Amino acid sequence: MTPKPFQWGIVGTGQAARDFAADLPFVTERPCAIKAILGPEGSDDLQQFALDFKVPQTYVDMKAFLEVAKVDAVFVAAPATFRYPYTVRCLQGGRPVLCAAPMCMSSAHASMLAEVSKRTGVFLMEGLPLRFLPSCYSVLSILKAHDLGDLISIETTLTEMGELPLESDLDISKVASSQDLSAYPVFLSLFLLGKPRSVKAETSFKEEGFQENTICHLSFEGGKKARLDLRRMVADGISRKENRAIIRGTKGTITMKDPWHGRPEQIQITLKDGSAQREFQWEGKGMHFEITEMLRCLHEGKRSSELMPHWLSLQLASVLEEIRHQVEKEEDGVLLTM
Numbered sequence: 001m002t003p004k005p006f007q008w009g010i011v012g013t014g015q016a017a018r019d020f021a022a023d024l025p026f027v028t029e030r031p032c033a034i035k036a037i038l039g040p041e042g043s044d045d046l047q048q049f050a051l052d053f054k055v056p057q058t059y060v061d062m063k064a065f066l067e068v069a070k071v072d073a074v075f076v077a078a079p080a081t082f083r084y085p086y087t088v089r090c091l092q093g094g095r096p097v098l099c100a101a102p103m104c105m106s107s108a109h110a111s112m113l114a115e116v117s118k119r120t121g122v123f124l125m126e127g128l129p130l131r132f133l134p135s136c137y138s139v140l141s142i143l144k145a146h147d148l149g150d151l152i153s154i155e156t157t158l159t160e161m162g163e164l165p166l167e168s169d170l171d172i173s174k175v176a177s178s179q180d181l182s183a184y185p186v187f188l189s190l191f192l193l194g195k196p197r198s199v200k201a202e203t204s205f206k207e208e209g210f211q212e213n214t215i216c217h218l219s220f221e222g223g224k225k226a227r228l229d230l231r232r233m234v235a236d237g238i239s240r241k242e243n244r245a246i247i248r249g250t251k252g253t254i255t256m257k258d259p260w261h262g263r264p265e266q267i268q269i270t271l272k273d274g275s276a277q278r279e280f281q282w283e284g285k286g287m288h289f290e291i292t293e294m295l296r297c298l299h300e301g302k303r304s305s306e307l308m309p310h311w312l313s314l315q316l317a318s319v320l321e322e323i324r325h326q327v328e329k330e331e332d333g334v335l336l337t338m
Helices: 015-026 044-052 062-067 080-092 107-120 134-144 179-193 287-299 310-332
Strands: 006-011 032-038 057-059 073-076 097-100 124-127 151-161 198-206 211-219 225-233 244-249 252-256 267-271 274-278
Touching: 006 015, 015 032, 015 044, 015 287, 032 044, 032 062, 044 057, 057 062, 062 080, 073 080, 080 097, 080 107, 097 287, 107 124, 107 310, 124 287, 124 310, 134 244, 134 252, 134 267, 151 179, 179 211, 179 225, 179 244, 179 310, 198 310, 211 310
Parallel strands: 006 032, 006 073, 032 057, 073 097, 097 124, 151 225
Antiparallel strands: 151 244, 198 211, 211 225, 244 252, 252 267, 267 274
16 A cells, blocks of 8 residues: 655745755655745745646745645755754644754754753754765765775865855855855764864955855864865856865775766775775655655654754854855954964
C-alpha cells in the first residue's frame, strides 16, 4: 500500500523555494507534495509559483497558513533576514521546520530557535544542502580513512552573481557579506576543522561593474587555518576566479571542483604516491538529500538531526555574525576577533 503523500508547506517564493519544489519528486523516502505556500500579498510571484508547481492553497497570512493549511512540515525559504520569525511561528504552531541556510542572522536567534524546538518538542533542522550531498560524504570517507593525514588548512573560492543595485544602495555594510553565499564555506570550515579560535574579515569594493570581495581568515586549534574568498559581482565582464575548495593535509590534498558547494564536476585527490578522481551525478539540485534526512528523523520521532545538529547551526550563525560585524566596522578601522 502506497503511503499517503507527506504534505509540505513553503514560506517564500524565491529561488530556494523553487529549487526545493523541483527536487521533491526525487525524494525516495516517502511520496511528497506541496499543499500550501505563503507569500507576500499582491505579488505575482505567489500565484505564478502555485501555477508552476500545482500548489492548491496560497496564503498571505501566517496565522491562516498554519491553522488552515494543516501541513505536515514547513520549508522556510524566505529571505535570510526574515527566516527567524517565520521559523519561530512554525515551531510554536507545532509544525516541523526545515529552514534554508543560513537559518539565522545572529547567534542569539539560533540559540532561541534551538530552545523553542526543545521546549515545544517540534523538529527543527537547518537545510544546508552541502552537508548531505554525496560529494561531502566522499570527502568524509577520505578523511576517515586518514588518506590525507592530519588536516592543515581549507581554502575556498565562491562567487555570487547578482543584480546591479541602485546607486543609493551601494553600501558596503549591506552588500559585503552575502549571508546565503557565506554559509557554505564557513560551514565547510566548521564541519571539518571545528570551532575557530579567531575570525578576521577584510573587504574590498569596486563600484565599476560592482564587484565586492570579502576574504575571511579563520584560525583553529593546532594551527589549522581556513581562507575563504567570497565574491559578489554583477557584470559578466569582470574576471571570475574559479570556484573551488581545497582541503590540505599532511599527506596530500582534496580539490573540490566548481561548483564545489553544489554538484562538483569532480573531486581530485592528490597524494604523495599518486592521484585519483571521483565524479558525481544526481538528479536536481541535491535538496532531496536533506529532505530525506528530515523525513527519516521525523519517522524516528527525533527533535533534531545528528547530521546537522542545533549546536552546529549555532556555531555557523556565530561566525557569520562575526564576519558581518567586522565588515560593517571596517570603514572605522575596527576589526574584531572572537
